[in-house]
Amino acid sequence: MDIFLYIIIFIMGTLFGSFYTLAIYRIPNKIDITHTHSFCPNCHHKLGFFELIPVWSYILLGGKCKECKQKIRPRYLIIEVLSGIVLVLIAKGFNISYSNLQIKTLIELGFLILYLSGIVIIAGIDLEKRKIERNVIYYAIGILVLYIIYLCIVDKTNIYRYIMYLSITLILLIIDTLILKKKANTSYALSILILLLIMVVFTGEAVAILTVIMTLLIIALYILLNKIKTYKSKVKITDKEINKKLNIGFYLAMSNIIMLIYVIYIFL
Numbered sequence: 001m002d003i004f005l006y007i008i009i010f011i012m013g014t015l016f017g018s019f020y021t022l023a024i025y026r027i028p029n030k031i032d033i034t035h036t037h038s039f040c041p042n043c044h045h046k047l048g049f050f051e052l053i054p055v056w057s058y059i060l061l062g063g064k065c066k067e068c069k070q071k072i073r074p075r076y077l078i079i080e081v082l083s084g085i086v087l088v089l090i091a092k093g094f095n096i097s098y099s100n101l102q103i104k105t106l107i108e109l110g111f112l113i114l115y116l117s118g119i120v121i122i123a124g125i126d127l128e129k130r131k132i133e134r135n136v137i138y139y140a141i142g143i144l145v146l147y148i149i150y151l152c153i154v155d156k157t158n159i160y161r162y163i164m165y166l167s168i169t170l171i172l173l174i175i176d177t178l179i180l181k182k183k184a185n186t187s188y189a190l191s192i193l194i195l196l197l198i199m200v201v202f203t204g205e206a207v208a209i210l211t212v213i214m215t216l217l218i219i220a221l222y223i224l225l226n227k228i229k230t231y232k233s234k235v236k237i238t239d240k241e242i243n244k245k246l247n248i249g250f251y252l253a254m255s256n257i258i259m260l261i262y263v264i265y266i267f268l
């Protein structure tokens with residue numbers, strides 16, 4: 001029965017989700033993401049095996065650290081469950097079943113998961129620190145290079161499209177590193193542009209356009225709500241302050257995932 005396959009896929013998704021929460025916390029704090037043992041950020045108690053199981057550990061521990069009873073943020077549970085759901089939706093969109101397990105589909109799905117992992121981590125870090133983490137951008141570009149190599153072996157027809165986008169991304173990165181290094185604001189904008197280019201490559205032009213439209217709508221709504229809030233509270237919040245709290249990378253990534261699933265279900 002395929003239901004068991006999808007339960008396994010869901011559990012895999014929650015494991016990915018568990019890794020995302022770890023990466024989102026550790027990468028900006030410069031903690032090693034693979035070797036350091038998982039620990040409670042409050043009392044540094046090392047997590048045992050059962051405390052590492054996604055979703056269940058949260059429920060069993062009642063959302064608290066076993067040692068210091070510090071509340072674990074529900075965000076961890078939400079990211080784990082959502083990752084499970086998204087992976088199930090995408091696998092279903094790719095028509096994965098016991099009778100339809102083709103290597104080519106699995107490889108494509110693998111690349112998509114590697115890409116999505118990158119943008120989820122970028123989104124999480126942007127939401128926390130309002131910063132597009134450069135190391136994760138490099139990771140995504142690395143995946144893109146691997147994908148181009150894969151296409152070279154399997155299907156050379158649309159490889160030029162990828163190489164073109166890769167070249168533009170690399171040029172923007174060089175401009176950013178060499179010229180704009182000290183101007184934080186321009187650098188954020190440019191990082192968003194680089195992120196968008198990576199999205200175009202992995203999810204296609206149509207999904208990318210829908211992503212941009214959805215992101216612009218979210219930003220417009222965000223600004224509107226903030227204007228109403230300022231108007232009501234009579235405490236002046238300047239446009240600059242509103243812009244500074246605008247996590248464009250986060251909105252872009254979330255819109256991209258939603259639009260990707262939407263397009264998979266509507267057109268495939």
Ligand SMILES: [Zn+2]
Nearest residue numbers: 040043065068
């Ligand atoms: Zn603790």
